[in-house]
Amino acid sequence: MKKVLLVWFMGVIMISCGKKFSIDDIAGKEFKLTNPLGEYNITITIEKDGSMNGFSGVNRYFGPVEIKDGKITTGNIAGTMMAGSEESMRAEGEYKNLLSQVDAIEYKSGKLTITTNNGEKLEFQENN
Numbered sequence: 001m002k003k004v005l006l007v008w009f010m011g012v013i014m015i016s017c018g019k020k021f022s023i024d025d026i027a028g029k030e031f032k033l034t035n036p037l038g039e040y041n042i043t044i045t046i047e048k049d050g051s052m053n054g055f056s057g058v059n060r061y062f063g064p065v066e067i068k069d070g071k072i073t074t075g076n077i078a079g080t081m082m083a084g085s086e087e088s089m090r091a092e093g094e095y096k097n098l099l100s101q102v103d104a105i106e107y108k109s110g111k112l113t114i115t116t117n118n119g120e121k122l123e124f125q126e127n128n
Contacts, residue, residue, distance in 0.1 A: 031124035057092035058084035
């Protein structure tokens, strides 16, 4: 009986570790950037319709996004054009630059990680 339970438990663990997330897991949820630039209240929301939007430190932004098989691509990112402090504007520019270079995406337990094509990680936490 113990062996049967152990085999069953190991199977459950293997299945859950290999499960890829679905757009349904993140659609409509707001995520706050925690690293890097966590102090600028940067957010992202990805929608089922293939769009994304959020706050980039000074302005609101929006644009197309495609997620498939753990890969992510973004299209042209547009936004409002408010002015902010030099530091906030620099952070916003850095974030938008990183967002234009995205390559991979992972989601697990409220944590969204987007990796750029040069390996930089954008780490977000679900904003409850």
